[in-house]
Amino acid sequence: MSTTPQPTSIQGTEPSVIPAAPKGNWRSFLALIRQTNPPIPMLITALIMSIASTGVGLIIPLFTKNLVDGFSLDSLSFGQIALIAATFIIQTVASGLSIYLLNRIGQQVVAKLRDRLWRKLLDLPIPYYDKHRTGETISRLTNDTGVVKSLIAEHMTNFFTGIIAVIGSVVVLLYLDWQMTAVMLGVIPLAALFLVPLGRQMFHISKGLQEETASFTTLLTQVLSEIRLVKASNAESREYDSGKQAINSLFRFGLKEAKVQAMIAPLMFLVMMLLLVVIVGYGGMRVSSGALTAGELVAFILYLIQIVMPMGQITTFFTQFQKAIGATERIIDILDEKEEPQAGGVEVEQAQLPLAAHNLSFAYPSGEPILKQLSFRVEPGTVTAVVGPSGSGKTTLFSLFERFYTPTSGQITLGNRDIQDYSLHSWRSQFGYVSQESPLIAGTIRDNICYGMSREVTDEELRRAAEMAYADIFIRELPNGYLTEVGERGIKLSGGQRQRIAIARALLRNPRILMLDEATSSLDSKSEVVVQQALQNLMQGRTTLVIAHRLSTVVDADQILFVEKGVLTGAGTHEELLQTHKLYREFATQQLRLQEPGAFLGEDSLRDGAQADAGAAAGVSAP
Template identity: 50%
Template sequence: MDRVNKKQSSSIKKFKTKDFVKFVTKMNPKKRVFMIGMFFTLLTSGAALIVPQLTKNLVDGSRLTQMNMSLLFTLILAFVAQLGFGALGSYLLRFSGEHTVKSLREQLWDHLLTLPVKYYDDHKSGETSSRLVNDTTVINELMTSHFPNFISGGIQLIGSMIILFIMDWKMAGLMFLAVPVIGLIMVPIGRMMSKIGRQLQTATAAFNADASEKLSEIRLIKSSNGEQYEKQSGRNLIMNVFKLGIKDAKIEAVLQPIMMTAMIGLFVVVLGYGAVRVQDGSLTSGQFVAFLLYLFNIMMPVGSFATFFSQLQKAMGATERVVQLMNMPSEAIDKGMTKDVSGETIMFNNVSFQYEEDRPILKNVSFEAKENTVVAFVGPSGGGKSTIFSLLERFYHPSNGEIKIGNTNINDVQLHSWRSQIGFVSQDSAVFAGTIRENLQYGLDRNLSDDELWNGLSLAYAASFVKDFPEQLDTEIGERGVKLSGGQKQRIAIARAFLRDPQILMLDEATASLDSQSEEQVQRALNQLMEGRTTLVIAHRLSTIVDADNIYFVEKGMITGSGTHQELIATHALYRDYVKEQIVS
């Protein structure tokens, strides 16, 4: 973990503003909209720069008893133009920013769906969702709010400075005395805010990850009386976020008053110096008023610049983490050939696999599953049975050896094509929050008719209980199917497998957690589902495997025996013990 953190810290230091800009430009921003927005912003800033000049002429050209109406009308027109162009420019720049962040989120979401299972083994889902939601929100705030203000403020500042030097270089030069002072303040504080901003985002992601994990297992927490422990654990993470937030707030609390004090001090100095110039006649009243208005045009953006650079540092930290995530290698979903695997034999040839170095899970495993046969895997827990299924699903790749379908290595088959021909039913069949209809046709290339859905439910012996629900197919089943019983979820999963019409069927402890009545119904559904398909079964219960065409005994990552039920009883001592335990239980 320390090595990972050091590596991330190193990469963060290398991530600079130009990298951030380069990354944002890759997100397909609406360049034309952005340029039009910039044009209107330029017009707004132009109107803001004209107002002081019109005011100068109005003050110098008007008398106490008579107002120059044409100048007054022009001034009002300039204000209206500033308001209208400002609103339009701000909207277009914000639209461009929102579109850029939308593209970022779409690309990131698409990328997350293509990351291999190993990535999710190593990272908490809450941490990943924090990158998708929280980090992109930070970038969104910069792009849609702070950046447009920075652009318009920057134009006003530069334009005002140029006009001030043209008007009176002495007074303008006086203002520049504040620049090195502001620079000395901004540089070290900016670095501190950058560091704390990244720490705060990391702490927030950690809290989000922990909260997501714990809330998803709320039943375990309650059944284990774990509320008090989790309360303290959560508070520790919250306190960490709070402390970093307070540090960030302290810096901002110091930065803003310093900036305002520097600006007010500068204003007082310019005001005093200008008053002296007006008295000695070297500066007109109108020029002095215009100078003060331009000074406001400078002071207001400078005040917001501190916030912009603070947000920029946070956005760069967020972007750096998003870039790291985007650079994670994806699964090659569309690479390879499409192949109909019906009638083909599955073969494992000396397959070895390990999740971590020096901890082998499978060692030189070889077996075959011929078409329209049932192959069962039995043995002690932790022996590697589920890993065989994970390799078949291509969640992982063998360290050594190869897996073939017929004469073709499964890695040469297009991943989407391969997985579309596999039906998988596990002990804890996954279902999503949503309706029964949505879960039944999840992952299919087309929407199924009600008749097709009911047929699938009938084959899985699930139609009767679905019809008992008032909403039937449109019944909401809750998060992870909490409104269904274990047997009902299993039969929904089996119906989903029927509707996929797979060539290869994999059953992982599909009846292990069910009561005897549910098991009988589910087993009938499974027997019907297995007809005409190549079926691989992991099971502890004897009733599931006695009729298998071939049984492989898996222990400590190796196949130590194979044959029919009767052959293994005669030749494999551990299998005999396994069968005796099943009979006794």
């Protein structure tokens, strides 16, 4: 089966494949926005309202012109006053509707963009997260989309209304006096001569600023998520210095941005003042010569204001647009990443089949091989222990079984079928995984035990899973029972309590294949005994793979695989390896704490040692 990722469709959006377009320009930005399917009828309505509002606004200077040229109290009538009042009311209502609709469109576009990005991040494979820091990824979803939101929801409204106002004003001015209009338009190329290079400079500054913001977010995520380690290591000063460097870097980019903006604003003011001086001076000459009336000059100045005000908004839009292009480039980088193959594949109908590795090898893209030509077979319903020195590739092997990574060569089969042929969701639903860390989510104990379940879990099922995991013992003692909040990453619970909740979660899933990754290595002796009892309940009737340094698990395993530097150097029962594998015997003596002066210990002696360890942990003297 091909492992090419399938496009992910999200309600209301196109598939998450960006059409080929150069990154970092306006085409890629527009392509990204189009894929969010903005509501065209609403956009047209908003534009019509903008045109109506601006059109009405363009009439007001003409009223002013007539008032100035023929003003007298006798000339004012109730009809004229009512017409002016109606004009202002229509302009206000149309402008308000336009602003609301354009903001609504902007919010919808960005919400869909964030929805696509969030779905994409959940569908990306583990290797992506190996290469990218979590803080940077969070920054893409929050800060970069925030830049796009600011452009669409805030600045685009002013841009559309500003463009309409400028075009409408110029048209009316050409009608009033084309000569003065030509003089006014002659100043615009002078402004563009300065503003275009500044816009390009703003793009590069904004891109660097967003990169630094992502790095700062990464630092915050890393430090605050491990604040206990920071304090226990007296590393506050070190982390403060790291944070201060990031803050100073952001400050420097902020100053660069401020310098460019400080040049743009005065230049715009200079251009506008120059326009005003030219218009007033040249217009005054034409009024004195009789070529222009005083009312027309006043109207001209009012129209000039309607050009000047939007020009500042249009300039701000283009500055923000440069920022949005930089943000779009990084968003597209994520959307272009290959996803896990969510679609396709066959369902796992029978998981109680032999699980086998055939010449299995794996290496990270830029590293040395982790696993080299591993071949072994795990019979259904048996326990296989994977042991060996730290860094030999044991946890990586588990990741290959869960299809977090794809083998560099070789394959893993269930029965006679390559596991890559199975639907990813169906395959992973066969697994229960209990790790050394026992990760928990912020929420209640019930939330954590039921995490990932696609159906409603009854209270009876929940209690039964907790009882089999020996978690009900401490849960009943908590004031809120199963509704007790565990804190961020389960920090309010002990290691043994977190392990038992993880085991209860695995029991509730009722997996056919169980993987235990040093599930008791970080526990005290008393907690270990309880967790071991829970694990025995969990392992019954299931194909079990264990990474363990604990004596009882290794001794009782149906098969032991000894892995050294990614190579399988021994396979067999505990007795067989003690006789045939020198390093395993040394491993058993040191890490399994066998009281062996150098002579071989038989199975009875080893089991007695295991019982003595368990008895001591429970406070009972060994017989």
